[in-house]
Amino acid sequence: MAKRRQARFTTDDLEGLPELDDESPALWDESRGEVPRKLLTSAVRCFASNGFHATTTRDISGAVGLSPAALYVHFPSKEHVLFEIVRTAHDRALACATDPAVAGLDDPVEHLRALVARYTEWHARYHVAARVSQYELAGLSAEHYEQILETRHRTNVVFRTAVERGVTSGAFADVDVKRVARAILSLAIDLVRWYRRDGADSPEQLGEFTAQLALTMTGAPVASVHQG
Template sequence: MTKPPSPVTSTSKAAARIRAAAVDAFATNGYGGTTTREIAARLDMSPAAMYPHYRSKEDLLFAISYDGHATTREVISAADLPGEPPTARLRSMIAAFARWQADHHAQARVVQYELTALTPEHYRDVVAIRREITQHFRQVVEAGAAAGEFTVPDAEGVTLALMSLCVDVCRWFPAGAYTDADAVASLYADLAMRLVGAD
């Protein structure tokens, strides 16, 4: 399990308020289009008041990104059903992943689409968690293929397709008839079964 880097450890209410305001600002205007002054203004505080919690805008983005990825990893791990067949495991994990992306679409959009703004060190820390999440899914896909439950020509490619499918939810949700996260979870679980060729 990856140890949380220091900027993520702040659990104070003030830090949580700052992260929430930053998520809203980054999701609306993009990381590059947002200043620390604008984030502070949303909270009726000065930029200097944010410094004890986050030394820079990039530190703030890192905290949001790390937290989002770490939470996603926990959600997926909790949704896994190790004692069940791979089909049940994958359905549950995909549903949980898609539901989280819908329920937290603003944070997820920042987490997924602002990665390149991180410093190389912070980028590596976050990508390490992404790899853990991907590997978890791949293990289940491979288990399903080995058990004859899935028909996949390429476990790695199918795993990447499954991940991409779920990650994209934050880009469009809510839209059209899909305004309920549970409906998205059910739809994506069904789509996942088609992607892996499950009966």
């Protein structure tokens, strides 16, 4: 029996879809120029809808009114486009988690609350690019994949350290630091599979809700979880 092929979205199909509406266009460094930024935004939408392998350079370029060859003027390959998206998303997410306004909080409870809220908000605001950066890693070259793994490791350390600090200080229960940190990261990131800007929760509301769940997982005292 022949394997049924998955429906493939055309660039016309993607026009105006609310699930592809996010703030990803703001991620790209303006020094790249207008055309490369448009190509990256188009690629995010195409990769998120059809996957990296099913997306063609014609799809990416055509959506911004350019010929397929135009992509190669700015990027060596389709894989380099993917890497730029994934690298940028991971770097920006890590910068959000290490922002001095969050990292400088002395109280372990307030620090974890702010860390999780900000990290969750970031993934909600850029949920389409974040979805690509989480679920299309298999399209990267081995060299590029290793670079992304290093950034992911640094992010994991930030969350493990935040939980461990609370446990050591007595602000949290004696929880399994690695498991709790992993669960918190999953909560903050997995929303990229379903979040929509036209849904019930704003990024801020979702960030605060996830932060409360994270503190509950650490066994923080109820009074601490609900204060502020």
